[in-house]
Amino acid sequence: MITILTFNPSIDRMYRVNSIGIGEVQRVTSTKATAGGKGLNVTKVCKILGEEPLAIGFLGGFNGEYIKNELNKLEIKNKFTAINQETRNCLNIIEDNLTSTEFLEKGPVIDDQDLIKFEADLESVLEETKILVASGSYCQNMPIDYYKIIGNICKNNNIKFILDTSGEALKVALESNPYLIKPNADEIKQLLNINIESKEEIIYAGLKLLEMGAQNVCISLGKDGMIYLNNDEVYEVKVPKVEAVNTVGSGDSTIAGFSVGILRSYDTINLLKLANSCGISNAMNIETGFVKLDEVEKYYEQVQVKKLECINN
Template sequence: MITVITFNPSIDRLYKLETFKIGTVQRANFVNPTAGGKGLNVAKVIKQLGESPICLGFLGGYNGLYIKNELDKVEIVNNFTEINGESRICLNIIDGDKNSTEILEKGPRINEDDILDFESKLDKVLESSKVLVASGSLSQGMPVDYYKTVGEMCNRKGVKFILDTSGRSLEMSISENLYLIKPNIEELELLTHKKINNKEDAINASKFLLEKGVKNICISMGKDGMIFLNKEHIYDVKIPKIEVLNTVGSGDSSIAGFAYGVLNDYSLKDCLKLANSCGMSNALYMETGYINKKDIALFLNEIKINEYNY
């Protein structure tokens, strides 16, 4: 089973406008509210691939109830910890030139009792999990190194821990408990304190993280694909050009594809092909955390993986 953690879920409201002008009254010609947050996007894609993940995290208030009801509609199993605060709302505004502007609320504050309740639920779920994915930001009030705590719990249970977050919470969690991280170039620079100008720089910077104990690293290169490395292999993943409609959720979809591959004992190269295919498929649609299996079948044959000499 795959367990997915979303500490700071949200109602994601997508607005599509012809133009986006600050200081004016505008009317949206497309509005789409969904249960969101990076982890929930991951869970939705895993569900579409044919597995049944379980979602954990924190939910509160009317917004939290809406999120839970949306997950129930698509039969995604969830066992969130209920909190007193109100779960957040996040906005994504896309104009006619396909520029995306996101406005993200901080979300509610979590207290110590909430964390203890969450840990009790997680401890039980890990008994039947093979992979755990934690995606997105920590909630207010949580220790900045809390993902390290989650990694330690996974390690004790023999569960592979995939972490997709950024900033200080990622930096504080780098250890031997991490099975996979997926930084982009900017995040990699912040993690390693190194300037990255090309793929070779990215590879050399990532080797520093491998020495810190991280087992696998996927470096997101946007339209240029992905660089993957561990202590045995370095792969350059080449993806075909596509007509991008909405990139929000593509990274989450990639994580979902990789986790699905790990769960089902795919080869490393097949995990990477599925991960990138899921990310590309999501980018073709306005709905966040949505993939089409026909797209994926096509992309799997078009993605090329070259190996660097270590």
């Protein structure tokens, strides 16, 4: 089973407006609220792909109830740790020219009791978990090495740990040797403080992340596809040109594709085809963390995966 950990879920609210005029009253043309936060997007896409994922993490207050209700409607198994504080909202404003501006709240403050309760909840699902995906930011007040602690728990229980987070939390967690990480170009710049413009620079950054402890690294590059590498191989992925309407959640959908492909023991080429076709389909749909199976199947055939002969130089 794939278990997906979202410490900091959110109600993702999408507003469509003609164009943002700073300091002016904005009339919203349409709205949509979804159960979101990176891990919940991963969960929803795993479910669409035909798996029965389990969602865990923290939920609290009215927003927490809303999210639980949405997950139940989608028949997604969940075992969240209840907290007293309110789960956050995140806002994505999309203009007519499809520019997207995101406002991400920090989320609730977590205390030691919450962590103790969470650890007991996690312990109770380890036995049935083959892959543990942890996605997104910490809630406020969480220890910076908490993903490393989770990574070590996975290592001790023979669970593949897929981690999609950023900054210091990611840097510290690399010491627990996560099975896969998926930074995008901005996250790499922030983490390694280096420029990544050329293919060589991207591969160099990937090799650094392997050196720092990751077992497999996927650097996602939006419409330019991705570079995927481990200590034996480097792959370049090119994606077809499509009409993207909302790329928020494409990274999460990619992680879902990876998780499902790994669970189903896909070889690397098919794994990369599935991961990218999920990212593409998400980008083509206005809803965040959503893919259409017919699009995934169509783009699976069109994604180009090439093995590069350039490791260790």
